[in-house]
Every structure is written in structure tokens, then in C-alpha cells.
Amino acid sequence: MEDSRLVRIGLRLATAVVLLFIYVPLLVIVVYAFNASRVQAWPIAGVSLEWFARAAADGSVRQAFLNSIIAASGATAIALVLGSMAALAVQRFAFFGREAVTFLVILPIALPGVVTGVALSATFQTLGIDFGLPTIIVGHATFCVVIAYNNVLARLRRTARSLEEASMDLGADTWQTFRHVFLPSLRTALLSGALLAFALSFDEVIVTNFTAGAGVDTVPLWVLSAIQRPNALPVVNVVATVLILLSVVPVYLAQRISGGETAGVTR
Amino acid sequence: MTSAAFARPPGVRRRLAAFLYRHPRLQLRLLLAAPLAWVVVAYVGSLAVLFANAFWRLDSFTGKVVFEPTLDNFVTLFSTAVYRTLALRTVGMAVLVTATCIALAFPIAYYMARIASRRVRGLLVVAVLMPLWASYLVKVYAWRTMLLGHGVINWALAPFGLHGPGTGEVAIWLVFTYLWLPYMVLPIYAGLERIPGSLLEASSDLGARAGFTFRRVVLPLVLPAVVAGSIFTFSLTLGDYITPQLVSNTKLLGNAIYDALGVPNLPLAAAIASIPVVVIVAYLLVARRLGAFESL
Numbered sequence: 001m002e003d004s005r006l007v008r009i010g011l012r013l014a015t016a017v018v019l020l021f022i023y024v025p026l027l028v029i030v031v032y033a034f035n036a037s038r039v040q041a042w043p044i045a046g047v048s049l050e051w052f053a054r055a056a057a058d059g060s061v062r063q064a065f066l067n068s069i070i071a072a073s074g075a076t077a078i079a080l081v082l083g084s085m086a087a088l089a090v091q092r093f094a095f096f097g098r099e100a101v102t103f104l105v106i107l108p109i110a111l112p113g114v115v116t117g118v119a120l121s122a123t124f125q126t127l128g129i130d131f132g133l134p135t136i137i138v139g140h141a142t143f144c145v146v147i148a149y150n151n152v153l154a155r156l157r158r159t160a161r162s163l164e165e166a167s168m169d170l171g172a173d174t175w176q177t178f179r180h181v182f183l184p185s186l187r188t189a190l191l192s193g194a195l196l197a198f199a200l201s202f203d204e205v206i207v208t209n210f211t212a213g214a215g216v217d218t219v220p221l222w223v224l225s226a227i228q229r230p231n232a233l234p235v236v237n238v239v240a241t242v243l244i245l246l247s248v249v250p251v252y253l254a255q256r257i258s259g260g261e262t263a264g265v266t267r
Numbered sequence: 268m269t270s271a272a273f274a275r276p277p278g279v280r281r282r283l284a285a286f287l288y289r290h291p292r293l294q295l296r297l298l299l300a301a302p303l304a305w306v307v308v309a310y311v312g313s314l315a316v317l318f319a320n321a322f323w324r325l326d327s328f329t330g331k332v333v334f335e336p337t338l339d340n341f342v343t344l345f346s347t348a349v350y351r352t353l354a355l356r357t358v359g360m361a362v363l364v365t366a367t368c369i370a371l372a373f374p375i376a377y378y379m380a381r382i383a384s385r386r387v388r389g390l391l392v393v394a395v396l397m398p399l400w401a402s403y404l405v406k407v408y409a410w411r412t413m414l415l416g417h418g419v420i421n422w423a424l425a426p427f428g429l430h431g432p433g434t435g436e437v438a439i440w441l442v443f444t445y446l447w448l449p450y451m452v453l454p455i456y457a458g459l460e461r462i463p464g465s466l467l468e469a470s471s472d473l474g475a476r477a478g479f480t481f482r483r484v485v486l487p488l489v490l491p492a493v494v495a496g497s498i499f500t501f502s503l504t505l506g507d508y509i510t511p512q513l514v515s516n517t518k519l520l521g522n523a524i525y526d527a528l529g530v531p532n533l534p535l536a537a538a539i540a541s542i543p544v545v546v547i548v549a550y551l552l553v554a555r556r557l558g559a560f561e562s563l
Contacts, residue, residue: 018372018375029405115524142309227408
């Protein structure tokens with residue numbers, strides 16, 4: 001089907017408009033970070049770097065970043081192990097209830113976040129578990145498992161089993177095959193799963209808000225409370241700008257991972 | 268490496284490997300045990316605790332949960348006009364946001380998949396993907412500053428004698444659409460890209476005009492991808508209580524759940540939470556019939 005000239009121009013225009021829609025709000029925040037005035041009004045009063053220094057010196061911001069990194073690492077580790085195991089079971093074996101397992105694993109991202117949050121909060125309270133970083137990790141791991149699961153499952157579907165059989169035929173035992181054939185074939189899937197899980201956890205606020213309890217701030221929780229204090233907004237702008245710039249890192253890494261993968265295939 | 272392994276008599280490791288190899292069912296059980304235990308204990312268990320609470324009630328005098336089965340919470344839910352309004356408003360918002368996301372996502376996804384050159388396509392995928400990694404709260408916050416009195420929107424509209432939507436339902440709709448748009452663009456793009464060009468050529472060879480081919484060939488093939496995207500936009504809208512709170516005074520179901528938990532009235536919160544769960548499970552069942560799970 002040849003799309004007519006008019007259609008092409010229209011689509012190009014629509015694409016440009018959507019891209020503007022996506023990027024203008026992010027740009028506005030970056031500009032505000034350099035605002036010389038304490039008052040948040042457009043256009044900004046003048047350019048200043050003052051708030052960057054203030055944000056860097058803010059202990060609560062640094063603590064929030066540290067907490068977020070710990071929580072995301074913990075949740076990612078749990079998710080990678082459990083998600084890969086489930087994917088392996090579902091892909092390599094036919095068993096009664098396989099559909100149910102798939103459904104169970106997908107459920108945590110399909111159900112609304114507020115439900116997951118309230119459910120976990122109610123359970124922790126009922127069991128008398130104190131809220132803190134461990135409860136945040138458990139909360140995040142529930143939905144991160146799906147991410148690892150999906151990535152590994154997609155890879156398993158595409159890799160031929162014959163590689164492993166060849167390895168066994170050549171005398172390698174299950175462990176050696178696992179270590180030298182199976183794991184390398186999953187490597188990029190695990191990496192991209194870990195990346196996505198880490199990013200999701202780092203950014204999560206809806207479930208976190210229910211499982212954090214008082215006194216433990218992750219970056220999103222810090223932002224959430226600071227947004228509502230007008231005199232904290234200049235520092236929020238700086239933190240927001242840093243977060244926007246940080247989002248380049250996973251995109252770059254994801255490109256590297258998938259780029260390396262295609263290179264590996266053609267080699 | 269392997270010759271050394273042959274030379275040694277089979278060790279415990281090797282015997283265990285052989286044993287596992289001969290017992291695939293055991294392998295399966297070992298593989299499934301941990302993830303299933305996790306999902307069942309941490310997630311399904313929590314859901315069970317939550318919905319058990321929906322059938323208990325709060326003693327309004329002591330403020331403690333009374334453990335005797337009752338349908339009181341659901342009676343409250345169905346007899347109070349507020350909850351009906353909230354439920355309708357929330358589901359309506361989810362439908363509206365989903366429809367807007369589809370309308371915005373289709374042109375850009377189509378452009379990416381079928382018109383853009385390879386290089387431009389790669390750049391566009393990154394451009395759409397990037398905000399997905401940018402913080403959710405930063406995006407809501409950005410809109411909050413743009414929508415408020417001295418924000419960019421009023422500044423840009425002032426020369427025309429207009430002013431922005433301010434804070435309210437329109438603001439929620441705008442921000443949700445903004446937030447979930449990439450979740451719709453990416454599956455539709457992937458769905459469009461999977462359609463073999465030969466099908467479209469066959470359609471036009473057989474005399475179909477572009478519009479007809481689009482309606483009768485492209486749309487049916489890409490429908491599962493659209494439904495897959497809509498699972499995200501729909502579920503994310505149903506479960507969000509932060510955005511309504513930050514960009515408006517309007518409440519959605521999520522806010523009602525959050526407020527009930529703050530009272531604290533866990534049984535009522537649980538009963539309200541059952542509404543989005545029922546809606547989304549029904550949606551998932553329909554989505555599965557439409558083949559959306561393969562496009563996730």
C-alpha cells in the first residue's frame with residue numbers, strides 16, 4: 001500500500017506534535033531548575049545555579065537516593081532469580097496448571113497499583129511486620145518478577161534447545177551446560193530484565209507509599225512530599241532535572257545491550 | 268575441561284546432575300517451588316487478607332476490626348451515591364484516557380513502523396521510550412507547575428485572551444494521557460511492524476484503496492496490540508491516586524481507597540478496592556479472548 005503524499009505529511013505533522021507534547025513538560029522543569037527566583041512562575045526571573053548547590057548539600061535527598069538504590073537492587077535480585085525460574089518452568093515443561101502460573105505471575109502488573117499497595121499494607125499490619133526498606137523491597141519485587149519473567153521467557157522461546165543437547169552430547173554435565181551454554185544465551189535477556197526491573201522499582205511510588213512507613217524516604221516519596229511544600233520546590237526542580245537526565249542512562253544501556261546482541265548474532 | 272571430567276569417577280555433583288536429568292518432574296518442582304511460593308505468599312496471600320477484610324467490619328466505637336462475616340461494607344458501597352459516582356467517574360476516565368492514547372499513538376506508531384527511514388525509526392523509538400524511564404512523579408509535577416496559575420499554559424494562552432484548564436477533571440485526563448501514552452505507542456508500533464508488507468500489497472493489487480486496506484487489513488491485524496496497550500492505560504488509570512491528588516481536587520476510586528485506609532477503616536478500603544479488581548479482571552478476560560496476551 002502506497003500512502004499518499006498528503007497522508008505522509010499529515011502523519012509527519014502528527015508525529016511532531018506528539019513529540020512536542022511528550023518533551024515540552026520535561027523541558028519546562030529543566031528550565032525551572034535554573035530559576036533565580038524562589039517563586040515558581042513562568043517565564044523564569046533569571047538564571048542561577050544556586051539550587052544545584054542547595055540540593056547537593058541536602059542530606060535528605062542523598063539518603064533518599066541511597067534508599068532507592070538499595071530497594072531497587074534488592075527487588076531486582078529477587079525478581080531475576082524467581083522470574084527466571086518461573087519462565088524456565090513454563091517454557092521447558094508441559095504441566096497441569098501452566099496457564100494458571102502464567103496468569104498468577106502477570107497478575108501483579110495487571111491489577112491496579114493501589115490494590116497491591118493496600119493488600120501488602122494490610123498483610124504487613126496483620127502480621128505485625130514493621131514497615132521499612134524490607135517491606136518496600138517485598139512490595140517492589142511482586143511486580144518486578146513479571147519483568148524478569150517476560151524477558152527470560154521471550155528469550156527461551158527463541159533459543160534452540162539443540163545447543164544444550166549438543167553440549168551434553170559432548171560430555172558436559174548439567175552444571176557445565178548451565179554455566180557455559182545456557183546462562184550465556186540468557187545473558188542479555190537477564191541484563192535487560194534487570195535494567196527494567198531496577199528502573200521500575202527506582203521510580204515506584206503508588207505501592208511504596210503504602211509499604212514504606214514513616215521515616216523511610218525513597219526518591220519518589222521524597223519528591224511526593226516536597227512537591228507539596230512551596231519553599232522546597234526549587235530543590236525539587238533540581239532533583240527532577242537530575243532524574244530526567246538519569247533516564248538517559250537506561251535508554252543508552254538498553255541500546256547497548258540490544259546492539260551487542262545483534263552484533264553477536266552476525267559474528 | 269571435558270576430558271578431565273571423563274577421567275574422574277563420577278562425583279556427587281555429576282551424579283546429582285544425572286539424577287535430575289532422569290527426573291524431569293523433580294526439576295520442574297524445584298524450579299516452580301520458589302517463584303510459586305513467593306507469588307502465592309507475598310501476593311495472592313496479601314490479596315486474600317485484603318478481601319477477607321472486606322467481609323469484616325469496623326467497630327465504630329472501638330475503631331477495631333470485628334472478625335465476623337458481614338456484607339455491611341458492600342451495602343455501604345452500593346447504597347452510598349458517592350461511591351457510585353466515584354466508580355463511574357474512574358471507569359469513565361480510564362476509557363477516555365485509553366481512547367485518547369489510542370488516537371495519539373496511532374499516527375506516530377504508523378509513521379514509525381511504515382514511513383520513517385530505518386535511522387529515523389530508531390531515533391523515534393528512543394524518543395518515545397525515553398520519557399518512560401523518566402520519573403513518573405517528575406512528569407506529574409511538571410504538569411502541575413504548567414497547569415497552575417502562573418504556569419506555562421496560562422502564559423502561552425494569555426495573548427489569545429484564553430486560560431488553561433486549571434486543576435480539575437480535564438487536568439487529570441491530560442496528565443494520565445501524557446503519562447501512559449508510551450505504553451500505547453510501543454505495542455501498536457510493534458504490532459504494525461509485524462504486518463508483512465506483502466499483505467498490504469496484495470490488498471492494493473486486488474483493488475482496495477488505501478483507506479479500505481487500512482480498515483479491513485491493518486486494523487484487524489493490529490487490534491491485539493491495541494488491546495495489549497489498553498491493558499496498561501486502563502489498569503494504570505484505575506489504580507492511580509497520586510495524579511488526581513496532585514493536579515486536582517477531584518477524587519477517583521484510588522483516592523477513596525487511600526482515604527478509607529487513612530481513617531483507618533481497612534474493611535471499607537478493601538470493599539472499595541474490589542471494584543477496580545473486578546473491572547480489570549473482566550477486562551483481562553476480554554483481552555485474552557482478543558489475543559492481546561501474545562502482544563504484551
